[in-house]
Amino acid sequence: MERYDQLYRLYDEFDAETLRAYQDFVDLFPAVDSRVALEHWQDASDELDARKDEIRDAFPDTGETFAEIAARATRSQAFTALDLCTKYDRDVNVLVLDVDETLRSAGGTDNEIPRETLHLLTEFYEQGVPIVVCTGQTLENVKGFMIQGLGNEIVHSGDLSIVYEAGTGVFTPGHGADTKQLLYEKLDDDVRAIFDDVRSRVLSEAPDDLRRGCHLQGNEFNVTMKPNFETGSRQAREIIDEALVYELDLLGDAVVSQLATAGDADPDQANPSEWARAYYADQDPEIRGVLEQEGGTPDCSTDDVPETVADLFERIDVAYYEADAAEIGSLELNKVVGVEGAFDVLGIEDPFTVVMGDSKSDLRVMKWVAENKYGLGAAPEHASRDVLDHVVRTDELVFDRGKAGEILRTVLALNRLAKLS
Template identity: 70%
Template sequence: MERYDQLYRLYDEFDTDTLRAHQAFVDLFPPLDSRVALTYWEDASDELAALSGEIRDAFPGTGETYAAVAAHATRDQAFTGLDLATKYGRPVNALVLDVDETLRSAGTTDNEIPRETLHLLTEFHEAGVPIVVCTGQTLENVKGFLSQGLGNAVVNSGEVSVVYESGTGVFTPGHGPETKRLLYEDLDEEVRSVFERLRQRVLTDAPEAVARGCHLQGNEFNVTLKPNFETGSADAGEVVDEALVYLLDLLGVAVADYLDGVNGAESTADDRESDDGGIVGAGAGEWTRAFYAARDPEIRAVLDERGEAPDDVAVPDAVSSFLDRVDVAYYEADAAEVVSRELNKPVGVDAAFEVLGIDDPFALVLGDSKSDLRVMEWIDEEGAGIAAAPEHASSVVLDHVRSTDGLVFPAGDAGDVLRTVYALNRLVTVE
């Protein structure tokens, strides 16, 4: 109990609130081209040094650690970090971070990653903890905001990796021929052929409301329809729901076409029966609706609400076997997309760890969606880390996080859990 006793003493006997305020001022508001600003910054630096010195003197041998913890973590964050240090007995050696609605939240941060969060990430980087950004976004989007937020020196340090498009590719600057790994090239011709068919037809065959209300995200492989309205708005919700139904039907046709061998004329998006008794038929769209509604309650709810859920549909074995390899993802008022089940975030993160040389990972995984849940479950099964989620995350994500370590943080405040892990990494070194 000595570490707990020392932590109680730290937060009971010292003005840790003032210490933390000075640390934040020094970190986030460096001196500007102003004598007044420089004076304020120097005064804060001096008071920070003095308060830290008092703590170092009061805790012989461990004072540097306790001063650093007090300067970064609140009382609750520090004790949670110590609980984790006691439970796992090892530091976090990698950060796996979703971006949208995790590092940044459109509702509270103007869709920007807060400066505090970015600074904490640079501190982890300076401490030698690799950063893996794991997102459904395109590589170009991620490269842009990472360079702007963390700086080119950090991004190109060889310790930052990007798992993009939910695991279709991995980009790790500074690793020569391993810098960019196109994981989708490892898929067989069957799956790649169907995705190519989807991409070619997804806009040209779309109903007018979807064609006008959505755009095709510039992915390298996945087929993702995004709304031309503000994410989360009623208009975005309506068009994404319609896009979901359309994608389900188009996927059914594309799969049926492929399984029929494309020996004759291809089917159109309109339902029709094949002359030769092959797979293509009036049921193509109903098969995919039935298949994914049975697997995903959110998709089932959209179909039910629109009165388009299939009843008593038997999916042919050949179609079912193929769809086992393809996933349809639905993000309310945000996106509808088709992805490969063989390419997901865990596959991408594993590839990123390999490039980064992380042989024995113990990662912090931050995320809010079902695709992030797969990473969380993977690291939990492997005993390879801990998971955290914002309070507005998908219910299944929150259920998992609360059933493990309970690391739920306020929307737009990923810094809360990063400070907890900062405390964990410091306190785990104290005997």
């Protein structure tokens, strides 16, 4: 109980809130040429050092650690960190971070990663903790905003990896031949042919209103339809619901066509749209709900889906993100596979990570981490119900919309406390 007693004393006897305010000002003060502003910054820096010295003097054996914890973590975050340290007796040695609605949020950060969050990520980098950005976005998009936010040096340092398109590829600059791994190239030819077929037809054969209301995300492999309306809006929800039904029908047709080419299906006896709708409705209640709302409930059940067709469906994922995207991807390529690839290139053999995310694709990584005792899961309060259920049942690391920094501050405190052990 000694560490808990010390933390109680730290937050009871010292004004940690004011200390954090000085630390945040010093860390996040924008670069300016004004002499007066720079003098103000220097005064704040001096006051920060003086307040930290008081803590250092009060705790002879742990003062440096406690001064840094008080300067960055709230009382609640510090005690959560100590609870985690007591439970796991390990520090976090790699971060796995989703971007959209996790690091940034359309409803909480104007869809930009906050400066506070970026600075905290820089602190992890300076402490030698690699960062794995794990997202459904395209590689070029992610590279662009990560360079803009963290700087070219960090992104190309060799300690940052990007798992893009929800696991179809991994990009880790500075690692020679392993810098870019195209994981989709390892898929069987029949599966790749199905994706090629869907991609070549998805816009050209779409109904006029769908073609005007959606665009195809510039993926290397996944087929992702995005709305030409603001994400989360009524128009976006309507067009993505329609896109989901359309993609299901197109996928069913592509699967049957591929089997017919191989002589394993008779197109004249096939019912591809109904089979796809029945199969994926059975797999995902959200998809079933959209089909019901769109008047697209299948007239058959999964028992009616031929085994050869079901075998291919089992390898292909259809994902629905309400008012955001309808996507076809490979179940053999997901964020877990991508994260494993990133860990391999980064040389992380004994991972203990914090996985931060909000969607089903992030949940797969959280469950993989939990099953293998590889770390923790954290989620924003608006994450999907299944994600929140998992996070609450494990370590209850739920943070407010747009406030990913809350968890990063907790983990920084955890790492400092773990080093004391």
